[in-house]
Amino acid sequence: MKGWLDERLHTSSLLQALFAHPVPKRSNFLDYLGFATFFAFINQAVTGILLATVYHPSASGAYASIQTLQNSVAGHFVRSLHSWGANFMVVLVGLHLLRVFFAAAYKRPRELTWVMGGILLIATLGLAFTGYLLPWDQKGYWATTVGTAMAGYVPIVGDFLVRLLRDGTQVTGATLTRFYSVHMLVLPALLLLAFLPHFFFVLRQGMASTDELREAEARGEDVRKISRPFWPDVALRMAAFVLLVGAALWLLAFLYPKGLGAAADPLNKAHFTPEPAWYFFGIYQLLKYFPGKLDGLAMVGLPLIGIVILFSLPWLDRNSSRRAKRRPLALGLAGILVLGLGFLTYQGMNSVPKALAGTGIIAQPSYSKDIQPILHNSCLQCHANIATYSGTLKRVTPGNPQASLLYQHITGSVQPQMPFGQPPLPKTQIQTIKNWIREGAKNN
Incomplete structure (x- = not known):
């Protein structure tokens, strides 16, 4: 059977690319963040499919179906796993991107690997955002109201984008159905379409950490002294790290199960304070430092500049060195950006958010x-x-x-x-x- 498959699919070369390569001895768990992110995605896929067997994607049935899950021990735990898994995936994708940036693994010849990783980051944030509304509770309803209102600040096409996202001018049952379709079909397809070439590029080009082994071999050094085999040494360490991440996920889901607030109330009789999901708090907090006329700059301009820089980074960074000591400008700017975003996120979580058009009472309406x-x-x-x-x-x-x-x-x-x-x-x-x-x- 092995020979039959190898003759048709060349499985031996694939397995060799996967397992039969050396890895520098100085590698650590940060090099395994990509694999841990893939594990988080598998968790989301499995738990999401299980939840979909009970969930009713309508304004009249969504909240009741989640209540049914909450009343079941197994259903409640699966929902908690899915909710915590979404947060894990956002954090792991972000950490993996920062690790790749620190190691300068976005540079030639891995530009396309980086671009695919950027698409994976955006798809992950999209999955987290669209999933937030699905319980149809107050928190999800108003977070979606705020998140979709942000699109209204895009010049010229802002109103069109809000209507496109909401399937109308307000967040309604039609919005819920649209978000469910995007969450279950469109974004997972986009994520897989980006992951497959991303994984293929890693197989073909190898991880950036192995470049130093190639350089040492070119100098005539014995790479066995500074490396260890991927299989089984590194593979077991990687599996242990993923098991640790999985154990943390299961423990948090067990100790801090996901709750369910009051049902969504568009009239907001309980005066729920509209606020976005936590991963948008940094951008949301920026609004407080900009006068009203510059809200669009904070809401659209700066994030758009960040996205453009993210995807064009391999071509913008002309420094050929991969060593951290020789990249003070790039690492310094990235450090300031990360610390600033972290500080803004912390501030946003601990302060009263600024009201956006379409999310509540507007004091000076346009x-x-x-x-x-x-x-x-x-x-x-x-x-x-x-x-x-x-x-x-x-x-x-x-x-x-x-x-x-x-x-x-x-x-x-x-x-x-x-x-x-x-x-x-x-x-x-x-x-x-x-x-x-x-x-x-x-x-x-």
């Missing part, structure tokens, strides 16, 4: 960004002339909300209460409209 989307979503189907600012202005008295016909109808002080035949507007939206009228109903 007509185009805050008011018009509400009116288009709730009023346009019956009141076509409210589509424009001039049409809206006919229904308001600038500076006096109580005298404005629009405000009287949406609050129910004048019947029929609008939007007719639908639930009343959320109190946050009503207060935002009131603030806009009080501020003079400006066309801003």
Whole structure:
């Protein structure tokens, strides 16, 4: 059977590339972060499939299906494993990227390996973000409201992106269905499509740590004195590290099981403070250091610059050396960036977040960004002339909300209460409209 497979698939050369190569003796557990990340993905895939057998991806059934899982010992533990596994995967991917950067393993000839790794990072963050909404609880609902509102700061196409993400202007059951589809189908496919070439490149080019062995061999040195065989020495150490990561994951899932808060409430009667998932807190916290007119720079500009630098790094860094001592500028800038992001994340977790358009009450609303989307979503189907600012202005008295016909109808002080035949507007939206009228109903 072995010969039959080898003749058709050349398995011997594949196994040799996997196992029959030396590794420097100075290698440590940081070199195994990539394998640990792959283990975390397998955990997410297995637990995700198990959860999908019970989960109902609809606004009416999602929360109840999670409650069913919570009432089962096995179901509760599987959900905790999946939730903790998502955090593990985000952290491990980040640490693996930093390790590769420190070792300068993104340089020639491994540029494409780095690019595929960048795609894996983005896909992992996307999986974590889309999965946050699926329990349909308050925390997930408002984190998604904040996260999708961030897209609204993209110039020109911001409103389109928000509608694309939410499948409308607000986070609804349609958003939940869209996120579930992306979480279960699109992002796993993207992750696998990036992982396969990433793994292939590693097989073909070898790990960066083996480059010094090739250099030593070229100098005529005996590499056996400074290396150890991958199989079984390093393979067993790698397996032990993965078992340690797995044990930590299972222990945390057992000691700190994932809870379930109150069901999602778009009216926010409990006054839940809208905030993003923890991995967005650094960017979110930046808003507090930028005046309102520069929110787009903090929310879109800086992250976009970071992504461009991430993918173009192998070509931007012209320093041919891989030694840390000879790369003070690159490592210094990276250190400042990591420490700064960590500090901002810590600050964001321990402070009151800044409100975003579309996430709560807006103190000084913009007509185009805050008011018009509400009116288009709730009023346009019956009141076509409210589509424009001039049409809206006919229904308001600038500076006096109580005298404005629009405000009287949406609050129910004048019947029929609008939007007719639908639930009343959320109190946050009503207060935002009131603030806009009080501020003079400006066309801003």
